[in-house]
Amino acid sequence: MGLLSTILRLGRIAEPAAAPPVRSHVDVGSRTSLHVRHVDAGSCNGCEVELSGCFSPVYDAEQYGIRLVASPRHADALLVTGVVTRNLSDALLATVEATPRPRAVVAVGDCACDGGGLLGAYGVLGPVRAVVAPDVEIPGCPPHPSAIIAALRSVTGR
Amino acid sequence: MTLSGAAGAVVQVAAVAAGSPMLVGWMRQVRARLEGRAGAGALQPYRELRKLAGKQDVTPEGTTAVFSLAPALVAGVMLVCAAVVPTVTVASPLDSIADLFVVVGLLLVATVALVLAALDTGTPFGGIGASRETTIAALVEPAILVAVYSLSIRASSSNLAAIVRATERRPGDVLTPAGALAFAALVVVIVAETGRLPVDNPATHLELTMVHEAMVLEYSGSRLAILEWAAAMRLAVLVGLLANLYLPAGVAGPRSGPVGIVLGVLAIAAKVAVLAGALAAAEVFVAKLRLFRVPELLAGSYLLGLLAVTAAYFLGPRRA
Numbered sequence: 358m359g360l361l362s363t364i365l366r367l368g369r370i371a372e373p374a375a376a377p378p379v380r381s382h383v384d385v386g387s388r389t390s391l392h393v394r395h396v397d398a399g400s401c402n403g404c405e406v407e408l409s410g411c412f413s414p415v416y417d418a419e420q421y422g423i424r425l426v427a428s429p430r431h432a433d434a435l436l437v438t439g440v441v442t443r444n445l446s447d448a449l450l451a452t453v454e455a456t457p458r459p460r461a462v463v464a465v466g467d468c469a470c471d472g473g474g475l476l477g478a479y480g481v482l483g484p485v486r487a488v489v490a491p492d493v494e495i496p497g498c499p500p501h502p503s504a505i506i507a508a509l510r511s512v513t514g515r
Numbered sequence: 516m517t518l519s520g521a522a523g524a525v526v527q528v529a530a531v532a533a534g535s536p537m538l539v540g541w542m543r544q545v546r547a548r549l550e551g552r553a554g555a556g557a558l559q560p561y562r563e564l565r566k567l568a569g570k571q572d573v574t575p576e577g578t579t580a581v582f583s584l585a586p587a588l589v590a591g592v593m594l595v596c597a598a599v600v601p602t603v604t605v606a607s608p609l610d611s612i613a614d615l616f617v618v619v620g621l622l623l624v625a626t627v628a629l630v631l632a633a634l635d636t637g638t639p640f641g642g643i644g645a646s647r648e649t650t651i652a653a654l655v656e657p658a659i660l661v662a663v664y665s666l667s668i669r670a671s672s673s674n675l676a677a678i679v680r681a682t683e684r685r686p687g688d689v690l691t692p693a694g695a696l697a698f699a700a701l702v703v704v705i706v707a708e709t710g711r712l713p714v715d716n717p718a719t720h721l722e723l724t725m726v727h728e729a730m731v732l733e734y735s736g737s738r739l740a741i742l743e744w745a746a747a748m749r750l751a752v753l754v755g756l757l758a759n760l761y762l763p764a765g766v767a768g769p770r771s772g773p774v775g776i777v778l779g780v781l782a783i784a785a786k787v788a789v790l791a792g793a794l795a796a797a798e799v800f801v802a803k804l805r806l807f808r809v810p811e812l813l814a815g816s817y818l819l820g821l822l823a824v825t826a827a828y829f830l831g832p833r834r835a
Contacts, residue, residue, distance in 0.1 A: 360799075361800075414552045417553050422559060430733055431732075456573075
């Protein structure tokens with residue numbers, strides 16, 4: 358039983374929880390639970406690697422009530438990564454419309470926040486705000502998992 | 516029917532309805548701890564349900580009443596199941612319909628309602644989920660019937676309360692080859708019926724691997740809350756039934772007073788917590804089966820059930 362001995366040896370991997378952040382003005386209808394749907398609007402997948410790190414045992418976003426869900430209809434917040442490309446702008450708008458209110462749009466990474474130097478390319482429409490106004494912006498190329506989690510925690514205050 | 520039985524049934528429905536989200540939270544917490552994570556706490560499903568209840572209900576374009584009525588129907592069926600299946604008391608006033616076939620039929624009504632609702636959305640993933648759920652349900656129902664039938668032989672009744680009472684009188688009777696085979700068959704069937712690993716992964720985000728999740732992708736707000744609650748009740752009822760079929764100790768009877776009923780609630784809560792914790796711990800060690808391997812697993816469960824019936828006839832304890 359290699360897995361069992363690994364479980365017993367490692368015990369708790371998650372780092373101790375930081376103090377709860379100041380709650381921002383963004384309201385998603387809950388202070389204890391935040392379900393997020395990830396939307397890749399044209400990312401290089403650097404932000405995705407950091408996002409998957411957020412839900413790993415080390416950072417364990419679930420302990421703050423943050424969970425990834427499979428459908429925008431189940432979500433409270435959309436995590437948009439990458440510059441918005443022309444091909445995905447309609448899809449991004451439709452996803453926002455499919456998310457029940459009250460909802461939040463979170464721009465993850467420099468590309469989503471301000472274009473990240475890719476503005477002006479022929480396939481690029483612009484940063485997230487060119488399509489929908491983001492409620493939270495997380496800068497960084499890519500942002501650190503702890504920065505992503507801190508920003509998401511500020512939405513619920515948990 | 517006795518007053519105590521009626522009170523027990525009311526408490527039983529309330530306990531399943533109120534306690535089932537905690538069961539889901541408990542199983543998630545066990546998994547989180549074994550994976551080295553801290554987890555959100557066993558009460559997190561209540562917070563999620565409260566949040567969903569206050570959300571906007573987005574109704575997808577082109578859906579009909581089938582889509583909007585399914586959650587209420589599924590939850591209603593699960594409440595009837597909670598009243599019928601002997602978890603807290605064996606003296607429910609609905610005892611006369613608490614038949615094995617009725618319960619399996621009720622579970623199937625809920626499954627069919629959800630399948631039709633998934634088809635009603637007209638999305639590809641709804642259709643995929645519906646077809647998979649139908650395939651699994653068609654294989655699960657005979658297996659669950661055969662497995663519980665093998666337990667009903669020594670009680671000479673297919674009434675679930677009568678089976679639980681027979682085990683209560685002679686607890687040693689389940690420690691037979693038939694009992695062990697039926698237990699293995701029932702565990703596989705309950706895992707499949709409640710959509711847990713290795714048949715379905717409740718935590719998946721990949722639409723192509725989903726079964727239950729794919730059917731509820733289009734639901735939001737309070738309807739999604741009702742469906743999640745109903746799924747939790749299905750899990751609680753089935754795990755509670757398995758626990759009481761094999762270890763009925765503490766279950767309230769027709770003469771139990773308020774203390775007996777409270778003890779019944781505590782007993783079933785403890786049994787379900789242990790059994791569900793073991794299921795969640797086992798999930799850490801298994802991966803999801805390929806969809807085309809699932810029928811083999813369920814056919815194996817049916818075979819175990821069939822062997823249990825044979826063993827119950829040929830190796831069962833002799834009764835004068």
